[in-house]
Amino acid sequence: MNISDYMQTLGQQARQAARLLARASTSDKNVALLEIATQIRSAASSLKEENAKDLDTGKAKGLDAAMLDRLTLTDARIEQMAEGLEQIAQLPDPVGEISNMTYRPSGIQLGQMRVPLGVVGIIYESRPNVTVDAAALCLKSGNATILRGGSEAIHSNQAIAKCIEAGLIKAGLPANAVQVVETTDRSAVDELVRMTDYVDVIVPRGGKGLIERVSREARVPVIKHLDGICHVYIDAEADLLMAEEIAFNAKCHRYGVCNAMETLLVDIAIAAEFLPKIAVRYASEQVELRGCERTREILPQAIAVTEVDWDTEYLAPILSIRVVNGLDEALDHIDRHSSAHTETIVTENYSKARRFLREVDSSSVMVNASTRFADGFEYGLGAEIGISTDKIHARGPVGLLGLTSQKWIVLGSGQIRN
Amino acid sequence: MNISDYMQTLGQQARQAARLLARASTSDKNVALLEIATQIRSAASSLKEENAKDLDTGKAKGLDAAMLDRLTLTDARIEQMAEGLEQIAQLPDPVGEISNMTYRPSGIQLGQMRVPLGVVGIIYESRPNVTVDAAALCLKSGNATILRGGSEAIHSNQAIAKCIEAGLIKAGLPANAVQVVETTDRSAVDELVRMTDYVDVIVPRGGKGLIERVSREARVPVIKHLDGICHVYIDAEADLLMAEEIAFNAKCHRYGVCNAMETLLVDIAIAAEFLPKIAVRYASEQVELRGCERTREILPQAIAVTEVDWDTEYLAPILSIRVVNGLDEALDHIDRHSSAHTETIVTENYSKARRFLREVDSSSVMVNASTRFADGFEYGLGAEIGISTDKIHARGPVGLLGLTSQKWIVLGSGQIRN
Incomplete structure (x- = not known):
């Protein structure tokens, strides 16, 4: 079967399963989730065997250490998957809520x-x-899924797919509610993102290259995030x-995450007092500082920032710093360079806090809190x-929402339009 | 200037205006709306003059009577535009609601x-x-707009654009908050729907050809509706x-609207009693009936329906009728042929009403009410x-929503992630 026919078949099967899943009871869906957890726990040794095949291939291909680490299934990670289920x-079932x-x-x-x-x-x-x-x-939100993982994880993903299928069947839900694409051919992705009859939304997760490619090719709506260039603005007050x-915390709690701060904006009124203190903290974690001219007058150890830095997601112990003339210049910088992920103002001034909340056009806007809180678990989404x-x-x-x-929905008692 | 440069300029201007508009006060936006209404009323005679140019061109081009009617600006229609403003x-301002x-x-x-x-x-x-x-x-929802009307209305739209601009300026809002594309070149549309840096969503309004073309070409998200193939199911109870x-009412209140019924589904248990009565009503309005075989056994005057009929939006005094074996067959027909716009069940049975509400996957699902209620004004959206x-x-x-x-938004008092 060619890739296009194969993907169309997956799509049709997903659409059929989605109809059944949309009307599945909360309890049936929960039984399936718990059954899948059971399957995953009892398949731990075979999951690790299949994973070892991927790791061998990955090593032979020369994948870097970070990638091999992300790929590795340990007992602890298998248990985490089961606990996640x-x-x-x-979690409360959102479906049917009126x-x-x-x-x-x-x-x-x-x-x-x-x-x-x-179908997602x-x-x-x-x-x-x-x-x-x-x-x-x-599954919990009543959607059928077509999953396309990376070719480097193909054996691991197929083994996990078997656990999911077994759990679905045990719970009496359609086995096609979750389908894992079995081919590593890249054209399967192109097909998937263009099947507007069978797929309602695409969620790409991964590096910027993947997300840009999916966004460019997709005819189906995409829920995505490209970059996390998050700012913290330290106000004069x-x-x-x-x-x-x-x-x-926003910079050093974790480096490789999208809600880490990449640029620190500091009001000129407190820059000379604030920057040397925070620089000591960053030095303790070997964070490389890249500053604007005014920053470097205060922190000569900072290297000169370039225009490219303002638009770069480092995901590393590197920080850009800019000294600004108050809130308007901070807002202007954020408007030009933010990736619309998360921005924070630190201030005790009511009016400036209120302006920042209203005027910053990012998915999360914060006052006096670390950007690291922009996260489903911290927000209580589960x-x-x-x-x-x-x-x-x-x-x-x-x-889930x-x-x-x-x-x-409209409930009537025989109403007609006049 | 070539079309691409021209559209890019409009896009940049819209993006700048959107920043200002997002933070505009409710009162400034309302002043602008009322000023535009004033401008439109006082420009009535020049609007009609410009409209006459479009009508002359349209007649010379051989536009049909319906299209010329839609294009015509009368005193009453000009007053309606002002009242709409x-x-x-x-309406309440949704922006800033927490x-x-x-x-x-x-x-x-x-x-x-x-x-x-x-930018819309x-x-x-x-x-x-x-x-x-x-x-x-x-404007009310704080969005900048780029409007691309049909070439047949170019003089009328430019005249209206002048009124809008004058109103915006009088209210102190950016003139570029609303921009009407001045070229009739079709490539302007292709450019508009691909300017992902400057446009956040596209709303195409018009015939199916236009909407399909926009959906196919767009890189920007599209809010659209393709067809209104609405169903009414008459249950046995x-x-x-x-x-x-x-x-x-669902068929005959108005024919050329998307929330009119195009297919009537009738439970076989009451078909012989119900169909002759409703057929008399339809006959009084010269509605052409197209029925399935079982329909035609009861209503010999109905012509034979074809598979194509089930997927056709007539927008005319024509109705497809199908006799079904109960709710499941009705749901199945809707699932296969509905355009996901609006469906109604007429029933006194609680369980069937509840199943219909849950299982029909359309934008509006109704019990015992005419499909004609699926409308922003009837829903109170204004x-x-x-x-x-x-x-x-x-x-x-x-x-507006x-x-x-x-x-x-996150309000903290110095929280950091542990």
């Missing part, structure tokens, strides 16, 4: 019902746990001790399928 | 703020009033008098920019 089983039922002057009673999107296509790279996490979130803690920097449909961490939509 | 000024502020275990206070989408591109055909309606909805009124049959972002009538998104 149990957590998602415990809200805002009100009577209109015509006498009809109008409201909205939350419904699944239908997930395209991701090396981490095999995404197979379980994404399938579980889609900031509590400088708080500012130091937030600026340190888990996230991704963090959207798009404006349409879902912004920021996308959990982001995988649903609302339809209008 | 006044109504939108009275909801669901709750404390998380970390101590951060988390909620969502409603924000404009940014509207692509439409002959009716010049769309220029005002769409601009007004976008329907109140047949109510069923007759709803089936008559006005609509369109009716979406997509699942992402907005379903059904799209009013559909032109906004929600960002996360």
Whole structure:
């Protein structure tokens, strides 16, 4: 069978499964999630065997250490996958939730019902746990899924797929509710993102190259985030001790994450007092500082920042610093360079906090808190399928609600239009 | 200037204006809407003069009577445009609305703020009033707009654009908040729907050909509706008098609208009683009936329906009728042939009403009410920019809320991640 026919078949099967899944009861979906957890735990040794094949191939291909680490399934990671399934089983089911039922002057009673999107296509790279996490979130929200993992994880993903299928069947749900693409041919991705009849939304997870390619090729709507170029602005009226803690945490808590700060903006009024203190903290973690001219007058150890730095997601112990003339210059910098992920102001000034909240056009806008809080678990979504920097449909961490939509429902007693 | 450069310039100007508009006060936006209404009323005679040029060109080109009618600006239609602006000024401003502020275990206070989408591109055909309606909805919701009307209305739209610009300037808002494309070159549309840096969403309004072309070419997200193939299902346990009124109203209240019924599904248990009665009503309005075999056994005057009929939006006094074996067959027919716009069940049975509401995957699902209620005004949205049959972002009538998104906001007191 050629790739196109194969993907069309997956699409048709997913669409059929989606119809059944949309009306599945909460309890059936939860039983399936728990059954999959059981299957995964009892398949631990075979999962590791299949994973070892991927690791061997990966080493032979010369994958770097970080990539091999992401690819590796350990007992602890297998247990984490099972626990993730149990957590998602415990989340409230959004499907069928009815809200805002009100009577209109015509006498009809109008409201909205939350419904699944239908079929979700997930395209991701090396981490095999995404197979379980994404399938579980889609299943709980009543969506069928087509999962396309990286070729380097093909054996691991197929083994996980068997566990998922067994769990679905045990719970009496359609086995095609979750389908893992079995080919590593790249044209399968092109087909997947163009099957508008069978796929309702695509979620790409991975590096910028993958996401750009998917966005470019897709005819199906995409929920994505490209970059996390997050800013912290230290206002003239900031509590400088708080500012130091937030600026340190936002950069140094973890480097390789999208909600880490990449650029620090400092009001000129407190720059000479604040920058030397925070520089000591960064020095303790060997963070490389790249500063504007005014920054370097205060911190001569900083190297000169370039225009490219302002638009770079380092994902590394590197920080750009700019001294600004107050809030307007900070807002202007953010408007030009932010990736619309997460920005924070540190200030005790009410009016400036309020302006920052209103005027910064990012998926998360914060006052006096670390950018690192922009996360599905911290926001209480339970888990996230991704963090959207798009404006349409879902912004920021996308959990179960982001995988649903609302339809209008009307209850009448024979009303007709006059 | 070539078309691409021209459109890029419009895009950059729109993006700049959107920043200012996003933070404009409700009162400034309302002043602008009322000023535009004043400008339109006082420009009535020049609007009609410019419109006459379009009508002359249209007649010379051989436009049909319906198209010429849609194109014509009368005093009454000019007054309607002004009143529409006044109504939108009275609607509540969705921008800045904060909801669901709750404390998380970390101590951060988390909620969502409603924000404009940014820049909205509207692509439409002959009716010049769309220029005002769409601009007004976008303005009220804090979005900049780029409007691309049909070439047949170019003089009318340019004249309306001058009124809008004058109103914006009088209210102190950026003149580029609303821009009407001045060229009739079709490549301007291709450019508009691909300017992902400057345009956040495209709303095409018009015939199926236009919408299909825009959807195919667009790189920017599209809010659209393709067809309105709406169904009414008369259940075995329907109140047949109510069923007759709803089936008559859904078809005959207006023919050329997307929420009119195109297919009537009738349970076989009451078909012999119900169909002759409703057929008399339809005969009184010269509605052509096209029936399945079982329909034609009861109504020999109906012509034989074909498979194509089930997927056709007539927008005319024509109706397809199918006799079905109960709810499951009705649901199956809807699943295969509905355009996911609006479907109604007429029944007194609680369980069947509940199943229909849950299982029909359309933007509006109704019990015992005419499909004609699926409309922004009837739903209390005030006005609509369109009716979406997509699942992402907005379903059904799209009013001010559909032109906004929600960002996360976090209020902290120095919280950092552990």
